[in-house]
Amino acid sequence: MPKVKIPRKSTIVDMTAMCDVAFLLLTFFMLTSNFTAKEPAKISTPTSISEIKIPETNVEMILIDPKGKVFFGIDGPAHRANLLKAMGAAFKISFTPEEIKKFSLIATTGVPMSRMKAFLAIDDTKRDVSPLVSGVPCDSLHNEFKQWVHCARVENSKLMIAIKGDKETPITVVKQVMKTLQDLTEVKFNLITGLEEAPKDL
Amino acid sequence: MAEINTGGGGGHKDGKVRTKKVSTRVDLTPMVDLGFLLITFFMLATTLIKPQTMEINLPRNDKIKKEDQTLVKASKSITIILAKNNKIFYFFGDGKKDPVTNGPTQVVTADYSAGPTGIRHMLLDRNKVVVDQMKALKKLKAKDKNMSEEAFKKQATTIRSGDAAAIVMITSTDQAKYNNLVNILDEMSICNVSKYAIIDISHDHKALIAPYDK
Numbered sequence: 001m002p003k004v005k006i007p008r009k010s011t012i013v014d015m016t017a018m019c020d021v022a023f024l025l026l027t028f029f030m031l032t033s034n035f036t037a038k039e040p041a042k043i044s045t046p047t048s049i050s051e052i053k054i055p056e057t058n059v060e061m062i063l064i065d066p067k068g069k070v071f072f073g074i075d076g077p078a079h080r081a082n083l084l085k086a087m088g089a090a091f092k093i094s095f096t097p098e099e100i101k102k103f104s105l106i107a108t109t110g111v112p113m114s115r116m117k118a119f120l121a122i123d124d125t126k127r128d129v130s131p132l133v134s135g136v137p138c139d140s141l142h143n144e145f146k147q148w149v150h151c152a153r154v155e156n157s158k159l160m161i162a163i164k165g166d167k168e169t170p171i172t173v174v175k176q177v178m179k180t181l182q183d184l185t186e187v188k189f190n191l192i193t194g195l196e197e198a199p200k201d202l
Numbered sequence: 203m204a205e206i207n208t209g210g211g212g213g214h215k216d217g218k219v220r221t222k223k224v225s226t227r228v229d230l231t232p233m234v235d236l237g238f239l240l241i242t243f244f245m246l247a248t249t250l251i252k253p254q255t256m257e258i259n260l261p262r263n264d265k266i267k268k269e270d271q272t273l274v275k276a277s278k279s280i281t282i283i284l285a286k287n288n289k290i291f292y293f294f295g296d297g298k299k300d301p302v303t304n305g306p307t308q309v310v311t312a313d314y315s316a317g318p319t320g321i322r323h324m325l326l327d328r329n330k331v332v333v334d335q336m337k338a339l340k341k342l343k344a345k346d347k348n349m350s351e352e353a354f355k356k357q358a359t360t361i362r363s364g365d366a367a368a369i370v371m372i373t374s375t376d377q378a379k380y381n382n383l384v385n386i387l388d389e390m391s392i393c394n395v396s397k398y399a400i401i402d403i404s405h406d407h408k409a410l411i412a413p414y415d416k
Contacts, residue, residue, distance in 0.1 A: 013382050015229070015230040015233070016230060018234045019230050019233050019237060020228075022234055022237030022238050022241065023237050025241050026237055026240050026241045026244065029244040029245060029248070030244060032250060033244065033248035033249060033250050034248060034249065034252070035247060035248050036215060036247075036248065036249045037318065038227075045253070046380065046381040046384040046385065047384075047388075048254070048256050048384055048385075048387070048388040048390055048391075049391065049392060050256040050388070050391065051254060052254060052256070052257060053252050053253075053254060053255070054252060054253050054254070054255045063378070064271070090414055099292050124383060126336055146304050148235070156348075162255060164253075165380040165384075166380065167379065167380065167381035168379055168381065169379065169380035170376070170377075170378075170379065170380070171284070171376070171378040171379060171380055171382065171383055172375050172376050174380050174383065175374075175400075175402075178260060178400075181260070182260050187259055187260045188257070188258075188259050189257075189258055189260075190255035190256060190257050190258070191255060191256045191258060191387075192254070192255050192256075193252050193253075193254055193255065193256050193384055193388075194253070194254065195254050196388070198392070199316065199322075199392060
């Protein structure tokens with residue numbers, strides 16, 4: 001075979017530019033997005049044409065999952081700690097500082113007060129699937145939800161109430177929640193919805 | 203691979219002591235991988251969309267004196283009943299008799315579509331005066347650069363709470379879903395109805411829709 005020398009080109013590619021692009025994209029995402037708090041139940045909200053955005057702080061979140069379980073939470077770990085202490089005093093349950101610290105890290109909870117200690121004792125990752133999570137009782141005989149809202153209002157008067165319900169949530173639970181709020185004279189609140197396009201000619 | 207030259211390639215010494223030539227080329231491929239891994243983490247753990255909210259104001263529960271209660275004009279009122287399977291029933295008047303014909307109340311079945319069978323079609327029709335006034339106001343705002351947001355809102359509120367505006371009572375059966383409630387409140391804002399109330403279903407209402415709600 002004749003000696004044919006195949007000129008060898010360098011197979012080394014300079015990756016500097018690629019690295020720059022990657023970090024630019026990363027910076028964009030880091031600055032424009034916000035972390036979503038992990039919620040105990042997966043909720044897909046109905047849509048509406050309203051374009052008012054939810055505020056970042058001082059929000060009182062009421063989640064209602066498709067089965068009708070009610071979850072309650074406020075933001076700010078210091079407020080949450082005080083809220084648990086107030087609820088403990090109302091139900092004559094005393095919480096240890098470790099339990100209060102654990103509670104202040106959870107965004108929303110859905111356990112009756114009688115099971116709160118047991119709930120806080122469960123490991124972080126297994127909490128949401130625990131059978132103890134039966135929702136905050138909200139029926140007319142046993143309305144712990146009313147106490148939660150009242151204590152939250154006492155704790156932080158600037159709280160804005162937001163109700164996040166799923167599309168398939170039964171209206172009866174929502175009405176019961178709204179009725180409880182009305183009884184506590186909390187007449188101004190918001191419903192969290194997805195964005196829907198407004199009809200063109202109106 | 204980027205070339206970071208620190209002059210390690212040069213330096214040709216004579217004599218017995220020779221510095222070992224070390225290549226200073228750094229391969230940046232793992233750096234790119236790291237960058238993309240971080241991007242993936244942020245893409246999955248965060249969200250760009252801030253959720254929207256709809257504002258609701260409910261009436262207070264204080265005992266209102268009978269004299270102070272403003273009686274709703276039967277000819278202007280519409281009662282909407284949300285039922286199961288995304289069906290809506292509505293009728294005009296107070297439920298005892300039809301305000302136009304003075305005969306028995308007519309119950310009409312509707313749905314959430316935007317077409318002629320939809321509830322929006324009926325609401326736009328009943329609230330026509332207000333809808334037309336709002337359209338005119340919006341056109342005015344588009345032309346007039348000086349009209350501020352507050353002035354627009356004030357005028358809009360005056361139009362919506364005028365005498366010609368329709369009054370809607372929203373009630374629901376126990377099988378309705380939250381989606382239905384949000385949709386009907388949305389229709390209220392699309393059709394510019396500001397005089398509405400969410401009330402509990404009564405036995406009369408249940409009796410009226412019983413033949414239709416199977």
